[in-house]
Amino acid sequence: MSPPTPDRSPVRALVFDVFGTVVDWRGSIIREGEALTAEKGWRVDWAALADAWRAGYQPAMQRVMQAKASGEAAWVKLDELHRGILHTLLPRFRLDDLSPAEREHLNLVWHRLDPWPDSVAGLTRLKARYPIATLSNGNVSLLVDMARHGGLPWDCVLSAELFRAYKPSPAVYRGAADLLGVAPNELLMVAAHPSDLAAAQRAGLKTAYVERPLERGPGGAPENSAGQRFDWVASDFIDLAAKLGA
Amino acid sequence: MSPPTPDRSPVRALVFDVFGTVVDWRGSIIREGEALTAEKGWRVDWAALADAWRAGYQPAMQRVMQAKASGEAAWVKLDELHRGILHTLLPRFRLDDLSPAEREHLNLVWHRLDPWPDSVAGLTRLKARYPIATLSNGNVSLLVDMARHGGLPWDCVLSAELFRAYKPSPAVYRGAADLLGVAPNELLMVAAHPSDLAAAQRAGLKTAYVERPLERGPGGAPENSAGQRFDWVASDFIDLAAKLGA
Numbered sequence: 001m002s003p004p005t006p007d008r009s010p011v012r013a014l015v016f017d018v019f020g021t022v023v024d025w026r027g028s029i030i031r032e033g034e035a036l037t038a039e040k041g042w043r044v045d046w047a048a049l050a051d052a053w054r055a056g057y058q059p060a061m062q063r064v065m066q067a068k069a070s071g072e073a074a075w076v077k078l079d080e081l082h083r084g085i086l087h088t089l090l091p092r093f094r095l096d097d098l099s100p101a102e103r104e105h106l107n108l109v110w111h112r113l114d115p116w117p118d119s120v121a122g123l124t125r126l127k128a129r130y131p132i133a134t135l136s137n138g139n140v141s142l143l144v145d146m147a148r149h150g151g152l153p154w155d156c157v158l159s160a161e162l163f164r165a166y167k168p169s170p171a172v173y174r175g176a177a178d179l180l181g182v183a184p185n186e187l188l189m190v191a192a193h194p195s196d197l198a199a200a201q202r203a204g205l206k207t208a209y210v211e212r213p214l215e216r217g218p219g220g221a222p223e224n225s226a227g228q229r230f231d232w233v234a235s236d237f238i239d240l241a242a243k244l245g246a
Numbered sequence: 247m248s249p250p251t252p253d254r255s256p257v258r259a260l261v262f263d264v265f266g267t268v269v270d271w272r273g274s275i276i277r278e279g280e281a282l283t284a285e286k287g288w289r290v291d292w293a294a295l296a297d298a299w300r301a302g303y304q305p306a307m308q309r310v311m312q313a314k315a316s317g318e319a320a321w322v323k324l325d326e327l328h329r330g331i332l333h334t335l336l337p338r339f340r341l342d343d344l345s346p347a348e349r350e351h352l353n354l355v356w357h358r359l360d361p362w363p364d365s366v367a368g369l370t371r372l373k374a375r376y377p378i379a380t381l382s383n384g385n386v387s388l389l390v391d392m393a394r395h396g397g398l399p400w401d402c403v404l405s406a407e408l409f410r411a412y413k414p415s416p417a418v419y420r421g422a423a424d425l426l427g428v429a430p431n432e433l434l435m436v437a438a439h440p441s442d443l444a445a446a447q448r449a450g451l452k453t454a455y456v457e458r459p460l461e462r463g464p465g466g467a468p469e470n471s472a473g474q475r476f477d478w479v480a481s482d483f484i485d486l487a488a489k490l491g492a
Contacts, residue, residue, distance in 0.1 A: 079427075131390050131391075131394065133390075139425075139427070140402065140425040140426065140427075141425065141426050141427030141428075142427075143402075144377050144379075144401050144402045144426065145377075147401060148377065148401060155390050155393060155394060155403075156386065156389075156390045156402075156403045157401075157402045157403070161425065162408055162425075179385075179386040179387065179407065179408075180386065180387050180390065181325075181385070181386075181387030181388075182387075
């Protein structure tokens with residue numbers, strides 16, 4: 001067997017995972033949550049709430065995809081999945097006394113997540129050379145609000161919602177290439193999660209792994225990437241820009 | 247009969263027609279075309295070519311929608327429709343000697359259209375208060391390239407391509423509201439074309455008519471808007487921003 005031929009096709013556009021890769025979901029939820037309950041004089045473990053909220057995300061998406069495959073249900077936006085998970089968590093975290101308006105505002109904290117310190121500068125540099133787009137399971141309005149909140153300079157907001165399929169479905173990665181008018185192997189997927197990049201690879205995309213060691217907090221372990229190969233590995237978006245010559 | 251109750255719901259997002267409303271398609275094609283053929287020493291009536299190219303656009307889209315309704319054909323991107331129309335025009339304008347690469351480059355002139363002089367400043371001002379998105383029959387990659395070319399500061403690129411239906415299909419207007427997370431009557435459609443705005447109105451959107459008297463050239467007549475009522479009428483995007491308090 002000969003070694004695999006390196007793929008010399010150029011990168012013509014970049015798509016980015018968002019939660020954890022571009023924005024600090026955990027830190028943002030803790031900051032906003034603590035401000036909310038400090039005002040009320042309540043004590044809530046927001047780090048544990050953020051982790052539990054995020055932990056409900058994969059199973060909720062899987063239920064949507066299974067229901068869709070069996071023809072049972074229409075598409076469900078991530079906002080609605082987040083709302084359902086939050087609803088189950090409120091009693092456990094003694095947040096039952098939040099008003100309906102406060103609950104709804106809290107659910108939309110995902111629209112107000114803060115970027116990592118290097119995100120805006122790195123994206124701005126990458127954008128000068130390549131079209132840059134989101135490729136997130138977050139719904140379009142969530143991603144638009146987040147970009148306006150954090151000043152993220154996307155050329156285009158692409159979401160699982162446009163394909164009515166959640167990552168890691170190949171329809172999402174291939175659909176993004178089609179909309180951006182490039183071949184799958186001309187599209188570079190940037191993510192902090194090896195599983196997202198593995199699915200992008202299977203769909204024919206190039207991959208860049210960006211380390212986000214603080215995504216799960218100071219003591220949290222990143223997803224295991226052992227044995228996986230990426231086209232680029234970068235410590236942050238500034239480093240990625242340098243490695244891509246942007 | 248009592249007079250209709252004014253709709254007091256707030257505007258929560260703006261969507262824009264693009265060809266003619268945001269960018270000067272005719273002037274841009276003439277400028278780029280003249281540069282191309284001057285270099286070759288050819289004489290071509292680029293104004294007539296631009297008008298003929300644009301005139302082929304409505305019938306081509308209608309054929310796609312009819313084929314789709316009868317289950318005959320899949321979706322066709324506007325780039326491909328433009329390519330087909332251009333192909334039929336080349337002999338008439340004695341452009342047969344263009345190479346395949348030159349023809350393809352020329353077809354993508356729609357990705358490089360220049361904004362009207364007020365577009366970037368007006369959009370920037372509107373964006374400070376409202377989310378702003380395209381809502382165009384142009385495909386996503388066309389709109390992304392155009393935004394990068396002209397510095398158009400969209401929060402989000404929405405296209406007929408996402409709904410696999412061309413305007414004036416109501417699916418496009420309602421689909422945009424759904425993706426932006428607003429009710430149809432919270433979404434303001436901005437266009438220089440009364441027919442586009444009439445369709446937006448039928449889908450429940452608010453409307454702003456922006457005059458673009460030069461869209462069809464110094465002697466060209468704008469589309470007739472007699473008898474039609476809009477929620478706002480503005481002379482350009484700066485005037486629209488002022489009228490919307492942005």
